[in-house]
Amino acid sequence: MRNIGPSRLYASGMRLVPSPTARMTVAGMLAALAASVLPASTAHAAEPQAPGSFTGYGFDTCVAPSQTVMDRWNLSSQYSAIGIYISGNSRYCGDAYQPNLSPAWVADNAAIGWRFVPIHVGYQAPCFKNNPDSRVQKKRMSRTTSTARSQATSDANEAVAALKKYGFPAGSFTYLDIEYYSRSDTSCDAAVRQFVDAFDERVHALGFRTGLYSSGSAAIASINAIRTASWLDKPDHMWIAWTNRIADTDGGPYLADSAWNHHERIHQYHNGVNETYGGKTLNIDKDFLDVGKGSVRPAEQQPCGHPMTYQTWPGLTLGSRADQVWVLECRLKAVGQLQTVDGYLSTGTIAAINRFRASLGWSQNSRTSREFWTALLSAGSQPRVLKYGDVGEDVYRLQRALRAAGEDITSYGKFNAQTAAAVRRYRLARDLAGYRTATAGTWVNLQKGKLTK
Structure with a gap:
């Protein structure tokens, strides 16, 4: 996390580290191209997901970030979710330091597919050590159980009020940020456990859900150790700060493999990194999410009662009854x-092939070449952007065409690492920027039947 100013402690060796989202479909090529450069509009408002079901x-x-940065990163980066600091008396970037964050900002970015990880930075462990050079000196919870629980309830009320302020619906998550502290101070650790329990209890009572963010060796390990306690109101998600630079949701030695293992984890795996997309640079912490139901590949649609996906797309001739004729x-x-689909390549089908070829300005030679298949399989509306973790029929269509x-x-059916690599290769082959996202330029080339060189 980046909320305590010039420095912060992390669990990995306790070293000091410098502080540092279904996507909208746009009908038609012109609208898709315009959407790649125009800011989002609340006219396309979608209910913001915090964070919804997603693996990525x-x-x-x-x-x-500004809307310009969000738009450019949406189109060109692998990221689909953003952590935002919306509440808490110990935020380094509180409301006074957030020139962009507003309900409209959330709505606009939800409309273009971003997911959100709302963060609450309130009372910290009684033994938390503030950085004396930071402009924000974090408040500490009491070691007295009753007082710590009262403070947690107050924090929970503030967190839920902020969720509502920014337009997040009931059932959305707030992530409680407990910065690193030493668990060797047992009364301090006990206070944190009571605070987490009371915070979760109140948030749940108000109709929302909770996640716990902390260094792996601090609050994550502490709550993991008592996860079966009958008195504990457990966090719904665990967000593990373990900077091992591996993009997965492994909790390492801090979180049992059998705990929070049903799409209930986020892993902050690298922090303080400068990354540039679309000419815009941000200093970020990098996260990998597996939440909700995860990114689940849907069953392939069969609009004509037959499978639409094959590994080969052959040249077909008059009279053919190959399986791919149904797709054609x-x-x-x-x-x-x-008009009629019967699985038999008749003279009527040949005429339709030539009409489609003519629509592309091609010769009417009755051929189903690779170029023909590429254009036909990709034909239709152009999603504004597809990227890692996206699922659905548009992903099937992209993959067939590629x-x-x-x-x-x-x-x-699922935009995975293989698809991301294929998109990058195809984009580079077509002299596009080497992003791993399928944007308007990718679709324009596919719908023209352009092959990988």
Whole structure:
């Protein structure tokens, strides 16, 4: 986390470390291209997800970035979720230092697919050590159980009020930030446990959910150790600060493999990193999320009653009854070039092939070449952006088209690391920036039947 000013302690060797989201579909090429440069609009408002169901990359940074930065990072970075500091009396980046953060900012970014990790930085452990050079001296909770619990309830009320202020619906998460402290002070550790329990109890009573952020060896390990205690109101998520630079949700020695293992984890795996996308640089902490139901690949749609995905897209000739004829005819029907789908490549189907070729300005030679398949399989509306962790029919469509264009795609329906690498190769082959995201430029080339060089 980046909220205590010039320095902070982390669990990895207790070393001192310098402080440092379904995507909107746009109809038509022109709208997609415009969306890549225009700011988001609340006219396309979507209920903000905090954080919803997702498996993929996120980041947190002290000050919520400008809309220009958010737009550019959305299109060109792997990140789909952002941690935002919305409440707490110990925030380094409190309201006075947040020129961009507002309900409208949340709504605009929800509309373009961003997910959110709302963070509450309130009372810290009684033995927490403030950095004397920081402009924010964090408040400490009491060692007295009754007082610590009262402070936690107050913090919970503030956190939920902030969630509502920013437009997050009931059931959304607030993540309690407990910075590093030494568990060797047992009364301090006991106070933290009581505070977490009372905070969770109150947030849950108000209809929202909780996550606990902390260094692995601090509050994460402490709550993990008592996770089966009958009195404990457990956090719904665990957000482990363990800077091992591995993008997964492993809790290492701090969190049992059997605990919070049903899409209930976030891992902050690298921090204080400068990254640049779309010409805009941020200093961030890098996170990997597996939350909600995760990014679950949906079953493939079969609009014509037959599978739509194959590993080969052959040249077809008059009279063919290959399985791919069903896909050919189904897609030709979807783009308005054919009325009847029967799995038989007739003269009517040949005529539809030529009509589609003519729509692209190609010769009407009746051929289903690789270029033809690439264009046909990708035809349709253009998602504003697809990236790691996205799922759904648009991802299937992208992957089929990339396969036809010559990319090595073997799994479908979920935008995974294989797909990200294929998108990057295809973009570079088509003289586009080497992002791992499928943006308007990717779709324009696919829909023109452009192959990997």
